[in-house]
Amino acid sequence: MGQGWAAPGLPSLFLLLLCCGHPMLVPSQEATHQVTTNQGTTSQATTSSQTTTRQTTTSSQTTQNPSLVTDEVEARKFVEEYDRRSQVIWNEYAEANWNYNTNITTEASKILLQKNIQMANHTLKFGTWARQFDMTSFQNDSIKRMMKKIQDLERAALPAKELEEYNQILLDMETTYSVASVCHANGTCLQLEPDLTNLMATSRKYEDLLWAWKSWRDKVGRAILPFFPKYVELANKAAKLNGYEDAGDSWRAMYEMPTLEHDLEQLYQELQPLYLNLHAYVRRALHRHYGPQHINLEGPIPAHLLGNMWAQTWSNIYDLVVPFPSAPKIDATEAMIKQGWTPRRMFEEADNFFTSLGLLPVPFEFWNKSMLEKPTDGREVVCHASAWDFYNGKDFRIKQCTTVNMEDLVVAHHEMGHIQYFMQYKDLPVTFREGANPGFHEAIGDVLALSVSTPKHLHSINLLSSEGGGYEQDINFLMKMALDKIAFVPFSYLVDQWRWRVFDGSITKENYNQEWWNLRLKYQGLCPPVARAQGDFDPGAKFHVPSSVPYIRDAMKLGFSKPWPEAMKLITGQTNMSASAMMNYFKPLLDWLLTENGRHGEKLGWPQYNWTPNSAHSEGPVPGNGRVNFLGLDLEEQQARVGQWVLLFLGVTLLVATLVLTQRLFSIRRHSLHQPHHGPQFGSEVELRHS
Numbered sequence: 001m002g003q004g005w006a007a008p009g010l011p012s013l014f015l016l017l018l019c020c021g022h023p024m025l026v027p028s029q030e031a032t033h034q035v036t037t038n039q040g041t042t043s044q045a046t047t048s049s050q051t052t053t054r055q056t057t058t059s060s061q062t063t064q065n066p067s068l069v070t071d072e073v074e075a076r077k078f079v080e081e082y083d084r085r086s087q088v089i090w091n092e093y094a095e096a097n098w099n100y101n102t103n104i105t106t107e108a109s110k111i112l113l114q115k116n117i118q119m120a121n122h123t124l125k126f127g128t129w130a131r132q133f134d135m136t137s138f139q140n141d142s143i144k145r146m147m148k149k150i151q152d153l154e155r156a157a158l159p160a161k162e163l164e165e166y167n168q169i170l171l172d173m174e175t176t177y178s179v180a181s182v183c184h185a186n187g188t189c190l191q192l193e194p195d196l197t198n199l200m201a202t203s204r205k206y207e208d209l210l211w212a213w214k215s216w217r218d219k220v221g222r223a224i225l226p227f228f229p230k231y232v233e234l235a236n237k238a239a240k241l242n243g244y245e246d247a248g249d250s251w252r253a254m255y256e257m258p259t260l261e262h263d264l265e266q267l268y269q270e271l272q273p274l275y276l277n278l279h280a281y282v283r284r285a286l287h288r289h290y291g292p293q294h295i296n297l298e299g300p301i302p303a304h305l306l307g308n309m310w311a312q313t314w315s316n317i318y319d320l321v322v323p324f325p326s327a328p329k330i331d332a333t334e335a336m337i338k339q340g341w342t343p344r345r346m347f348e349e350a351d352n353f354f355t356s357l358g359l360l361p362v363p364f365e366f367w368n369k370s371m372l373e374k375p376t377d378g379r380e381v382v383c384h385a386s387a388w389d390f391y392n393g394k395d396f397r398i399k400q401c402t403t404v405n406m407e408d409l410v411v412a413h414h415e416m417g418h419i420q421y422f423m424q425y426k427d428l429p430v431t432f433r434e435g436a437n438p439g440f441h442e443a444i445g446d447v448l449a450l451s452v453s454t455p456k457h458l459h460s461i462n463l464l465s466s467e468g469g470g471y472e473q474d475i476n477f478l479m480k481m482a483l484d485k486i487a488f489v490p491f492s493y494l495v496d497q498w499r500w501r502v503f504d505g506s507i508t509k510e511n512y513n514q515e516w517w518n519l520r521l522k523y524q525g526l527c528p529p530v531a532r533a534q535g536d537f538d539p540g541a542k543f544h545v546p547s548s549v550p551y552i553r554d555a556m557k558l559g560f561s562k563p564w565p566e567a568m569k570l571i572t573g574q575t576n577m578s579a580s581a582m583m584n585y586f587k588p589l590l591d592w593l594l595t596e597n598g599r600h601g602e603k604l605g606w607p608q609y610n611w612t613p614n615s616a617h618s619e620g621p622v623p624g625n626g627r628v629n630f631l632g633l634d635l636e637e638q639q640a641r642v643g644q645w646v647l648l649f650l651g652v653t654l655l656v657a658t659l660v661l662t663q664r665l666f667s668i669r670r671h672s673l674h675q676p677h678h679g680p681q682f683g684s685e686v687e688l689r690h691s
């Protein structure tokens with residue numbers, strides 16, 4: 001059940017960086033703990049921490065059943081046996097999962113499903129065994145904490161047939177996402193990584209961005225939709241069998257925060273003044289570039305114009321919004337390419353960074369076994385960046401389709417932060433080899449990785465000519481950070497909020513997509529660039545949804561051995577979450593934005609929330625890979641293209657016929673005018689003379 005942590009995705013800013021009162025702690029790059037393991041998803045594995053220490057049904061039983069084991073010595077022997085066996089089982093699962101992720105084949109998927117079943121049997125066996133213990137009188141808190149985690153059967157609680165179906169659904173959804181490509185009319189096909197990702201990041205052509213945005217959702221979202229309701233049903237059933245109200249309840253329980261939803265909403269509200277000013281400023285910059293037909297200065301922003309397939313971060317449009325264009329640049333991409341950096345060099349630099357802090361170097365096996373760039377041998381792979389623990393204390397790997405640029409350099413440092421975490425707690429029992437809560441893993445990775453973005457660090461590794469320090473460069477730097485970190489906050493919040501509501505039934509399958517866009521409008525101020533229909537499933541076009549990866553999670557040696565507030569207090573001196581540190585960090589930028597937005601008389605928010613861009617009302621074929629509206633008919637793109645040629649042919653034919661007829665009539669008229677009159681005139685000849 002190898003543990004994998006993936007990027008981009010999870011807002012550690014919610015669960016540590018926002019929580020900590022130190023101004024140097026800033027929010028996370030979107031990276032995510034790619035969950036999956038004991039529950040059998042095909043993504044990188046997660047340990048049995050997918051659930052929580054809460055086990056209501058079990059605890060109530062243990063206090064009443066006199067046949068339960070109360071001997072704490074026996075319990076210790078049990079967890080030691082569980083730990084010994086789990087290292088073998090989890091390692092085998094991790095290997096099968098890795099092999100599938102780095103070479104998506106039918107054979108690899110079969111082996112992975114077999115290991116999923118083995119994992120489930122292991123979980124069921126030991127979980128059932130653990131439920132035979134009464135821990136009421138136990139003195140060792142670590143033993144009790146491990147036992148409670150083991151008692152949670154996770155998806156293994158499902159009947160065998162339903163467990164098999166659940167695993168297959170997850171495998172099918174992730175495979176659909178990972179191997180998808182979209183094709184132009186000329187037959188050129190693009191995959192998400194790196195093709196569509198680069199297009200969304202670098203293109204400034206409205207129609208090209210629209211084509212990529214719509215094509216990806218037509219190809220992936222629509223294909224995943226048929227699987228999703230059954231996945232929800234089975235996930236909820238497994239959660240209920242473990243004593244939770246639904247799957248969302250089990251996910252939230254990982255954080256050991258009864259008021260999690262309220263706390264997250266409060267954090268969002270604290271950050272909202274900064275987000276609204278950033279949104280208004282970016283909207284005006286896009287209006288300047290794309291014009292009023294595509295941007296309304298009082299409306300939501302079309303979601304395809306922000307430099308990212310999901311508009312989760314906006315840093316790729318930095319060139320359109322940079323506050324002081326003449327200030328020295330803070331992007332190292334050009335220097336990296338000029339100096340001949342390679343993906344491996346990027347990770348070597350990250351390793352050097354961590355060892356310079358007195359932390360551990362990665363083991364030799366890391367360099368031999370990791371996949372640091374996309375294979376060129378034709379293999380289909382899951383490109384989503386992730387870090388892996390193979391539970392033998394020496395095998396740690398990263399899987400990333402790395403491109404030589406500044407963004408991926410930051411991601412490389414982030415993933416190496418996960419590896420550092422793995423190495424720090426490798427000697428703990430396997431039950432505790434995970435973050436104090438899911439956000440801690442992301443937070444540690446990002447707190448350490450953030451330093452690579454600073455002008456001072458980039459200068460120290462010869463990627464910038466100066467350390468910066470001037471006001472204009474500082475504002476530019478904070479703007480770039482805000483486009484990445486602040487823009488990410490509402491997206492990360494709404495993804496899981498949508499799933500929680502799907503799991504609890506308040507969002508039904510009939511309105512999956514409508515409610516998705518309601519949340520994106522409410523929290524992000526974004527709208528779809530084209531009209532959405534019943535068959536669209538835009539949440540499925542985001543990795544974490546088809547892969548069943550919780551999104552809101554984004555110490556070291558404590559692992560999960562202590563409740564997370566204890567770990568946070570050790571690091572920060574406090575246990576409560578607050579956005580004050582982040583607001584202090586970005587205060588110079590907020591002051592600048594307030595002045596700039598005031599100068600233009602910007603209206604914060606999106607009062608004209610019903611506005612949609614012109615492309616959403618187009619009656620002609622919309623660029624894309626799916627179906628299009630052509631003269632009121634729902635057709636495939638190829639059919640619509642044929643229809644266009646037919647109409648063009650008919651139009652040209654009619655034009656030629658008209659010209660020929662006109663020429664013919666003109667010739668008749670001229671002939672008549674020059675002929676002597678020999679008798680009565682009839683028909684057209686008379687009409688021509690008097691016309």
